Amino acid sequence: MPNLSHRRHHPRALSALACGLGLAISNAWGGGILIYEAGQEGNGLANAGAAALASDPSVLMSNPAGIAELRGTQLSANAQVILGDIRFSRGSNNQFAGNEGGNSLEYLPGSSLFVSHQLDERATLGFGMYGNFGLALDYDDDWAGRYFTQEAAVIGVSLQPTIAYQFTDDLSVGIGPRFMYAYYRTEMAINNNLLGVTDRPDGQLEYKDTDWGTGVNVGLLYKLDARTRIGLAYTSKIDLEFKDSPDVRKVSNPLLNAALNRLDVDTLELDMSVPQTVLLSIAHQLDDQWTLLGSLGWQDWSEFGDIGVEVDTDLAGTSRTVDRRYKDTWHASLGAQYQVTRKLRWNMGVGYDSSAVDDKDRTVDNPMNETWRLATGFNYQVEEGLDLHMAYTLVWLGDMDVEQTKSRSGNSLSGTYRNTALHIVGGGATWRF
Template identity: 80%
Template sequence: MRPNAALPAPSFCSILLLGAVCSGNAWAGGIFIYEAGQEGNGLANAGAAALATDPSVLMSNPAGITQLAGTQISANAQVILGDIRFSRGSANPFDGNEGGNALQYLPGASLFISHQIDDRAAVGFGMYGNFGLALNYDDDWAGRYFTQEAAVIGVSLQPTLAYKFTDDLSFGIGPRIMYGYYRTEMAINNNLLGLADRPDGQLEYKDTDVGVGVNLGVHYRVSPATQVGLAYTSKVKLQFEDKPHLRNVSNPLLNTALRRLDVDSLALDMNVPQTVLLSIAHDLDPQWKLLASLGWQDWSEFGDIAVEVDTDPAGNVSRSVDRKYKDTWHASVGAQYQATPRLRWSAGVGYDSSAVDDSDRTVDNPMGDAWRLAAGVNYQLHDGLDVHMAYTLVWLGDMDVDQTKARSGDTLSGTYRNAALHILGGGATWRF
C-alpha cells in the first residue's frame, strides 16, 4: 500500500467504514443481470416473460413452463468480461494510480428443469444467478479510501408450480431462495493531519446470508400467433453482519472515532428489488417472431441501506448516507428468425435507465444508463437436443464522477470512459 503524503489535512480521518459495502450491490441495480446463459441472452430480455422455448422461462415468468411438453433440462454457462476503467480528473487531490480495469471477468452458470404433469399442470426448478457483480481496483489506486474491492453475488434456487386455468391462460408461482455473499475491502488513511507519512491500514468486511422471496407470473395466449406474459418478483431481504477486520490502523484520532462508533459488529440490510415485467411475443409468419418487453425495478428502496462512516477534524462522526437511488425502467425489442427447421437466429436491443443521477455517481457505484445489443443462435442437433450461444454488449459510455465525503469534504473526481460489459453465454437443452 502506498503512503498518502499528498492528501490535504482533513482527509486523515475520512473513514468511509462501510461505504464500499454498497459497491457491488449498486452495480446490480444499474445493470440488472438478465443474462444467465440461456437462449434468451441473444434478445436483450425482449419477450422474456412471454417466450417459452425452454425451462429458463421460469426465471422470467414461472407460468411459462405450462407451454413446455414432457421433461426438459437446460444447462448453461456464461462469463462477463468488463472494461471499467477510471481516469482521474486534473483537480484530484489523491495520489496513486487510476485503478486499472475494475471488472475483468465474472463467470456464472445456471440449470433449469421443467416437467409436464398433465395437460394442465407443470412443475420446474431453477438454479441461477441474475443479481450481482464485482469490482476490484488496484490496491494503491487514487480512490483506495473509498473502495478497493467489493463483491456481492446472489444465487437463487426456485422450485416452480404452474397451472393452466384454460387452454390459453396460465398462472405460475416460484418461491425464490437466494444465497447471498458479500465482501468488501478498502484502505484506511493513517496520515495524521498531514504531519506523518504512514502506510495505509486496511479494512475487510464479509458475510453470507439467505433470503426468501417469490416469483409470480401470468401467461396468456391472445391468439395462435400472439402470447403475452406478466411477471412479478418480490424483494428479497439479505442481512449481512460482520465485525470489520482492521489491520495496521495507527492513526490515533481515527481509532478514537472507531471506538465511539462501537464497530464490534456492523449490520447491513439489503433489499434485492422487487420487479415487474410485461412481455409480448408475436409470430409475424412461420419464420419471423417479434418480441418486446417493458419492466420496472424498485431500486429506490435499495438505496436507503447505504452506510458511510465519515468524520471531520472536530471528531464529529456519521455512519449513514442516502445514496439517492431511484427506480429504474427497462425496455427492449427483438426478433427471432427460423432460418431452417433446425437453425434459429436471435437479436435484440434493450435500454435500462440509471439508478442514480449523474451528480450522485460514486466510484463504488459507477452506474449509468445501460444499452444492450445482443445476438444469438440456436441449433437443433436432433429431436431431443438443442445447443445455443449468445453475445451481449452492455454499453455504459462515459460516466463522470465527483464524489465528496460529507464531513471531511474530501473529493475524488474523474471519469469512466467508454465503460462496457461483454457477456458470452451458451448451453444446451435436452427434451424427453
C-alpha cells in the same frame, strides 16, 4: 437501511470506523442492472419477450407460467462469462494520490440449470438454479479511490421450485418461491495520514458475510390468438441482512486509535433488498420464419438504495452518511427471431435500462449509468431431443463522470469512467425427453 450496533469496544475496528475511512457499502453494479443473461437462449434477445417466450425451462426465471407450455421433461444447462471494461481516469479536481485503478472488472463466470416436468395436460413442475443478481469490482490496491473502495462484490444465487397450471387453453398461471444465497464483501484502505499525521502507510479494512433471503416469482401467460402471446410477471423483493465485525489491520495513527473513546462500534449490520420487479412481454409470430418480441419492465431500486455507510472525521467531530439516493428504473427492449432453416434459429435484440442514480450521486463503489444492450445469438437443433445455443450481449454504459467527496474532511475524488462496457458470452444445451 444499515445500522451500527453498539457493543463492547473493538479498538482497531473503532479507530477505522471513527476516522474517515469512507466505509461505503453497496451493491457493485447492482443498482439499475439486473443480469438478464443467465446463459439461456434469451441471452441473444436483450430480454425482449422474456415473459412471453416459452422455448425452454429457463423461462421460469422470467415468468413461472411459461413452463406450462413445455411438453414432457426438459433440462437446460448453461454457462456464461461477463468480460468488463471499467476503467477510471483521474480528473483535474482529484485530490487523492495514487494510480487509476486498472480494469476493475476483468471477468466474472456464471452458470445456471433449469428443469421442467409435465405432470399431466394441465400441470407442470419446474426447478431453477441461477444467478441473475450482482457483479463485482476489484481496483488496484493503491489506486486514487482506495479510501472509498478497493474491492466490492455481491453475488446472489437463486433456487426456485416452480409450479404452473394451464387453467384454459389460453391462460396459464405459475408461481415459484425463490430462495437466494448471497455473499457480500468489501475492502478498502485506511488513511493513516489523517489529522496532521504524515508519512504513514495505509491500513486496511475488510467486511464480508453471507445470508439467505426468500421471495416469490409469479406470472401469467395468455394467448391472444394462435400467433400472439402476452406474459406478465412479478418478482417480489428479497431482504438480506449482512452482519460482521470489520477486520481492521495496520492502523498506526495514534489519533485514529484515540477515536475509540468517542464511539462504541463493534458490529456493522447491513440490510439490503434485492428489488421487486414487474415485466410485461409480448411475442407475435408474423409467419413461419419471423417472430417479433418486446418487453417493458420496472425495478424498485429506490428501496434498495439507502444502504451506504460512510464514516468521516475532522477535528470537529464525526459524521455518517447512509442515503445513496437510488431511484426506480425502467426497462424496454425489442427483438426478433428468424428461423433460418428447420434446425437453425437466429435471435437478435436491443434493450434500454434507465439509471438508478443521477450523475451527481454516482460513486466509485457503484458507478452506475443508463445502459443499452445489443444482443445476438442462435439456437441449433442437433437432433429431435437436443438443442444447442450460444449468444453474445454488449452492455454499453458509456462515459460516467464521478465527483465523490468526503463529507467532513472535504477531500474529493474526481474523474471519469470512459467508454464503459460489459461483454457477456453464454451458451448451453437443452435436452427434451
